[in-house]
Amino acid sequence: MPENTDLLVLAGAILTPTALAGAPAEAGFVAIRDGVIVGVGTPDAADSWIPRAQRVVDLGDATLTAGVVDAHIHPVAGIGMTRGVDLSEAETLEDAQQALAAESADAGEWVFGWGLNPIVFGVAAPSMRLFDRLPQDRLAFVQLFDAHSAVASGAALARAGVTGAETFDDASSIAVDAEGTPTGYLLEHRAMGRVTRIVPALTFEERRDALVAILRGMAETGVTIGQMLDSSDPDAFDLFDAIEAEGELPIRLRVSPMAVPGSTEADWAQLADLQGRHGRRWEVRGIKLMIDGTIDNGTAWLREPDTLGESTESLWLSPPEYAAAVEYFHARGIPTTTHAIGDRGIEFVAATLNGLERTGVPHRMEHIETLPDDVLDLIVEAGVSVSMQPTHCTHFTRADHTDNWSRRLGDERADRAWRTRDLHDMGVVVALGSDWPVAPYDARATLAAAMLRRPAGRVDVTPVLPDQALDAPVALDAHTRGWWRSVGEAGGTIEEGMPAYLTAFSANPLTADPDAFATADVLLTVVGGDVEVDRTAVTARG
Template sequence: MPENIDLLVLAGAVLTPSALAGAPAEAGFVAVHDGQIVGVGTRDAADSWRARAQRVIDLGDATLTAGIVDAHIHPVAGIGMTRGVDLSTAETLDEAQRALAAEARDAGEWVFGWGLNPNVFGAVAPSARLFDLLPPDRLAFVQLFDAHSAIASAAALERAGITGAETFDDSSSIAVDADGTPTGYLLEHSATGRVTRIVPSLTFDERREALVAIFRGMAETGVTIGQMLDSSDPDAFDLFDAIEAEGELPIRLRVSPMAVPGSAESDWARLADIQGRHGRRWEVRGIKLMIDGTIDNGTAWLREPDTLGESTASLWLSPPEYVAAVEYFHARGIPTTTHAIGDRGIEFVAATLNGLERTGVPHRMEHIETLPDDVLELIVRAGVSVSMQPTHCTHFTRADHTDNWSRRLGDERADRAWRTRDLHEKGVVVALGSDWPVAPYDARATLAAAMLRRPAGRADVTPVLPDQALDAPVALDAHTRGWWRSVGESGGTIGEGMPAYLTAFSANPLSADPDAFATAEVLLTVVGGDVEVDRSVVVQR
């Protein structure tokens, strides 16, 4: 027991590992010193710590959990991807068109939007019909919800010099009509980048302010750590440094830059060289890769084509190059995590990871959207973890398979959607996240979606494959300890010697109705021993 401690937190329920295992959640305390938990006990035993605590936070009847971790975020890329009007709630094409027309009235030269669900187009492909209420010479660009595709107006395509004849080093593409004229639909990053590189840039200060707001928003929903799975923006590290020159990042950030499809060993060497770069609350550790795109765009890698004859290939035009990339990083002790959505893509990644020498380097797979039984068993044999996003299932698909994702797959493959429970019960480590800005980063809604298999607060919506719902203790463990396990580190639990990352809610996620929990107040976050969000009764000593 240290002579003095930095922080003493008291709560009506402290969710220790025993509480997650089914024991009653008792009122108690957590003592923190030098970034670690140094004491956990009942409320009656807190008196011996109180006098030695520099700061005491009494949460009353609130519930204290291990710190929530979002295993998959894109905060810096999200600055540009969330410009303009939020279209994520638009349910029809007319709603989206009217929202853009309203945005255009006060916009500058460009009209921006983001978060659009392709379901608004019904059974036809997204196109520049989206801009029918805008003048034909208006520059406009809208990111679709999946962050892998966008729609550009005819004027924007012309300014970018896009003709429809473009080819790329990966499977990105420009959609064209029967006459070869671009429709405005841009698939994957190389294609969307042809337009994003010509749009007006925000200033560095504007980007810094936007990033602080993003991190602050995440913290206020309970997030204490996020894993950023890209570093495509060249000013990312400068932004982190600028924020830390004036204060602290509101969350801890682990940055895993991406080895893009088509990259070569010289590119991988540069990514290896920046491993370990860090600030006070951010560090570069690990590599992100992608084996395929998305089912909604027809760019996933499926065993059999989708119902439109698409999703037949890897984003790596030569998949063995992906294998070489994974082997390169593995040999250097660098963890990887791979975006794998289609069944063939998941299978290829799992087989690649299963073929690696077991040296203790942790590897992970992202998304796992449609999963056959034999590929699930391959993931088990590979001994890798998975990172999954419950709100992708609940927000973008429908139980009756009338959504774009399900229509493309057909009933059999759509009935293998987001098999979180099956993976957990097979012993696979599951970490939860949002993939923001693809889906909202609110950790409470993510937990609720994992338990309900429908959006929180929408009892009118039929759950998608409810047998894949996670029980509350499993969901909370996946949103806390699951990430730590997936990166091969100890943490994510309330116990002596553990890193001091904590989140407090006004409701108990183990016993509250999930719909009600999604609106519970976040009272506290502790990041590496430091209080970040505090809406409690505080006594300073």
């Protein structure tokens, strides 16, 4: 007998586990009560459910999938990281200089930019050459795309009191020339913090509105859940509470605060105490760590130096302290996920996780950018999951190795880039995400990049290591169920008893051309049983 339900969704194709396994996707319905899927069936069976549903959404011919999850985002930190002009499309230094000059015409005291690819500097390191079109006394700060480095103007460095002689309790650094004068290039978070601490702050209301817009944008591309891998902004929880005082967060957030390099057991205890703090659509669960920085700015941890002699050490000045942190959280049943980009960093993290007692606490690794076979085997042995960002590969590297990332690694290591297919085929749980604001958060483009190994819509671009492409069912599973598996929870499938997170597209991601799917309409998102995005009426009128 059909039950009373809060929501009934009708769709032309429902991607149940059998459809992902290769069976034809069939039309039908999904019934939801109290945030849980309580019925999945055929169109004929839907007739008896409709009278008992408080709300019915008819998607027509559209395709309903399990809710898309972005496994790696920084929505609160991204408020500050995306101030000013978007430089992600700048292809030359002149492009960036002109964009900053145009931005300065309407900017206040400070000129901001973000998303800049260091490739615009050619073989040279990023420097204050970026600001050659600005007056020398202009305060300016530009975040590079990797979110691990920035360039500040001479005036900004002077106001912040930066001399170039600063030292840090991790591997952060301030680049200097042969005379010891800062070049403007700031590597890693503590070095950037020497300047960002003097940047005029946005008001709380501005930050609240910006966060709503960011999360709303994510929802409109199909995202229903995001894992926020930091809580460095002290007002993060206050922002969540303020939004929920007036409405709902547009997506569910799982917040994993960071145990930063150089932190102590006292710091870890404070992070442990945060576990379980929550609102209606957000909760603190898990811990984020970082073993290294990025290849692009020479702060990754490689087995052998990069071609510039850099990327030779961990961000933790004493790597065993990282292992001690992981063991601390593991012993308390707290999941961790670790940023690991260079081959030596990945190896150290995998070995650390492999040495933990198997107690069922789930652990994960982020990024996995250059991966030797023996380290892949170690990840498999450790039994941990991975979180991968397909657009990092497709947006920031090139098949001919002329990009900054590949040049620094050299051909052999660059040919081990983002081995997503190999990880999956070896039985490793793979979750997909964007790492926004490092790369765009559009879930459709992320899925397309995972299948194409090039940016969606750019048929002129040669794919990067196309043998690492994921088939459509694997990519969709990684962007839905993969996250749930990676955090040790049941969900991410359209089955009775599963949490009700759903996404509907105008095209079927299993059968549509990936380039075309990247521009498909997102018609519906359901977050914990509640309709958050509903564009069915808009589409019908259009």
